[in-house]
Amino acid sequence: MNAVMPDREFERLQTLTFDSAQEGSIEIAREIADLIRDKAEKGEKAVLGLATGSSPLKVYDELIRMHKEDGLSFKNVVTFNLDEYYPMQPESVHSYVRFMKENLFDHIDIDMKNVHIPDGTLDIKDIYAFCAEYEQKIKAAGGLDIQILGIGRTGHIGFNEPGSTETSRTRLVTLDALTRKDAAAGFGGLDNVPRRAITMGVGIIMKARRIVMMAWGSGKAQIVGRMTEGEISDKVPATFLQKHENVTVFLDEPASQELTRYTTPWLVRECKWDDKLIKKAVVWLSLKINKPVLMLTEHDYNESGLNELVTVHGPVYDLNIRAFNMLQHTITGWPGGKPNADDTQRPERAEPAKKRVLIFSPHPDDDVISMGGTLDRLVQQGHEVHVAYQTSGNIAVSDDDARRYARFVKSFNDHFNFSTPESKSQFKEILGFLNAKEEGDIDSFAVRAIKGKIRREESLAAMRAMNIPEERVHFLDMPFYETGKVRKNPLSEEDISIITKIIEKVQPHQIYAAGDLADPHGTHRVCLDAIFASLEELKDKDYMKDCWVWLYRGAWHEWPVHEIEMAVPMSPEQVHRKRKAIFHHQSQKDNVMFQGDDDREFWERAEERNAKTAELYDSLGLSKYAAMEAFVRYIF
Missing domain, CATH: 3.40.50.10320 (LmbE-like)
Known part of the structure; x- marks a missing residue:
């Protein structure tokens, strides 16, 4: 792990960077476990604000392990979930009620009377009163001791999408198009993703005594950079966390890559200049000012904060040649190595000639x-x-494709008299399953086989x-x-x-x-x-x-x-x-099926x-x- 305190010139939140999401998740789970045990010793309830999605899964896995192997008890724990899709039945494969049961609650000794999740089955006229009551229950429990959060690529926390205010309350919201696209894979397509959700408001989240934010993977790097280094704005609701006195952002290396200390570390601290960092700095400078590497001048380096590099490894002419050669030596039309050639400056070996x-x-x-x-x-x-x-x-593979191929094979076999009673039975089973399949159903073995x-x-x-x-x-x-x-x-x-x-x-x-x-x-x-x-x-x-x-x-x-x-x-x-x-x-x-946010x-x-x-x-x-x-x- 590489624990890094923020440079206040750039980072406005405390960040901890780990080698992997697994390591970061274990550290978060340990903090939660310490809180639970400390509260239990005092005869008090530990009040947890919980999140869903992929980010906290490894945290929940570790808490389950601690319960089963280390004796961690959740009998003194009260939980409040951030959000739920609307409308949503609790038994649906997509509901956060089911998510929390399958990924945490069914595996620990928590009293389900102490579990609170927004109700996606409510009549819309009853939502306002439910949200007010939800907040009152949090207050009656003593407030949130710790709130764990993930961050969406829109910068949402909970389902507080861009435009949410710092004082927003628990409420029904409309989901951003990008949020729905990110969820489409789990719903089997964008058309199946609900357009609304009930979410705890930013104002309620900010009242938690401790906030733990987690972000894993390079897909979150850009929004992490905006959350951590950007100006506070309702366009990125996660930036409101900069005003909280007790927030830590847990990241893995890929999620950290858009922070200034990674993108341009020479602007933050003194650097140990090796070939990799020199290449990175020169490429950055060239692209920044839109000049070819061999045309960069000493003025360009000094004006862009790279005077230290020139002082240590200059003159500039030599730096340019050095970086240019490193780039040039990556290019090859022989990915398997060029036979009978000098390979000292090539990315791959010449021998063996045939690999x-x-x-x-x-x-x-x-x-x-x-x-x-x-x-x-x-x-x-x-x-x-x-x-x-x-x-x-x-x-x-979509159900439509599976149905089309199954019908074709059945028709082909029937036409040429290749069908057997066994094959007819199999196709009947496959087509029957697909025709009766409801959204969220897991494919049968036979359907998965044909796909x-x-x-x-x-x-x-x-x-x-x-x-x-x-x-x-x-x-x-x-x-x-x-x-x-x-x-x-x-x-x-x-x-x-x-x-x-x-x-x-x-x-x-x-x-x-x-x-x-x-x-x-x-x-x-x-x-x-x-x-x-x-x-x-x-x-x-x-x-x-x-x-x-x-x-x-x-x-x-x-x-x-x-x-x-x-x-x-x-x-x-x-x-x-x-x-x-x-x-x-x-x-x-x-x-x-899994288009992502790119329609091409x-x-x-x-x-x-x-x-x-x-x-x-x-x-x-x-x-x-x-x-x-x-x-x-x-x-x-």
Whole structure:
């Protein structure tokens, strides 16, 4: 953990940065447990304000562990939840009543009479009186001892969206469009997300004696920066926390990346200037003032707060050349290494000339979306390329697609008299389930199987387009994913064993893996953790000593230019071939199940991202290309 007190010139809230969300969550759980035990010793109630969503899940997991293994009792605990969707039935899979029971209350010894959650079943005329009574119950309990919060990308706390005032009360609110889009994955589509919610007001939250804010993942970095360093404004309700006397913001490293002490540490403190930081500073300066690296002057450095860098590592001409060379050496048209070439200034080794390459793809399309051009080039240059799809991706197939494919196969079999009594029964079961399925129902095993088959065949079609033989395409179907729900099971030894076996089978010289961790609780994070665990287990094997690991990012984010260690240019023809490969994933086109806040199709997002990377290299004074894919090396 890296505990950091804020520099008051920039950060207006105390922040603690941890290596992972897991570590930060354990620390929060310990603070809550200490409060509960301290209150119990005094014969008092501990009054907790609780949050929902993905951010507090690991906190609740640790509290459950403490209850079961350490004897932590919740008999003296009173809880008040921040919010609830409206309208919402408590037994709905989407209700926060059910969320809290499944993720905390059902696993501890709390008296459910002490649990309070806004009521989503109320007649709208009764909401005002209920909200007033809710606040009175908090007051009667002695007020909130500690309120835990997550932060939405709009800057909301609870469901206090932009425009909420500092003194706002518990009330019915309309949800921001971005908040609804972020929730769409859990609801199986944007149309199913409620438009309103009942929320505790900012004014009530601010009365808590202690506030703990948590934010995990790079997807929260931008709003964390605004909350922590921005001016107080109702446009970002979380900035009101700057006025509270006892707030701590718990972050992991990715969520911290937009804070000034990370983006431009030379503006905050004296720096230890190594090559990475020099490259970061020079790239920042070049992009900031829109001048190529080799044209930067001493005046440019001094005017932008980099006079210390010039003093320590100048003159400026040498700094410019040094940074330019570091950038230039990342560019290669030979991602598998260029045979019979001097590789001292190249990102990859020349030998062996023909490498065994293992590309891990968390979902059945991340490979072509994120590194389709590089994959194409590796194949063209004669390397033995294997692709391993880590999960089935079945949850991302719509019911309409599953129904359409099932009807087609049934019709085909009936027409050609291929049907058997068993197959007819199976199709009847599948179609019957889909026709009777209600919103929130978990797919049956048979339905999940057909959805997984759809994605498998799409992947094979994309690989044929990339000239990869079917025997080099591996479907791992990691068990953690197969819940039928958005929330997956924890990573298990069985998951790790599956990764280990495929690495042992291929014995690769190169591994490519998804390092896109915008959602630290999502599939990409678990898939990467499994790979890291397997690498740790295998690192002493002789064949692994000659294996390099490269991390790519997904459809939404790219590595910052200063972090890129290998940039692979793409010709217009390769961009087109990559697009065609993505098109083979037809179930993920048009009305995508988990669209996020970007309405474009995946091929459009990927092409924009790749073109942007090439434009950045061009603006820095490097060669101009149509598009580039970027990678960072992982040392294990």
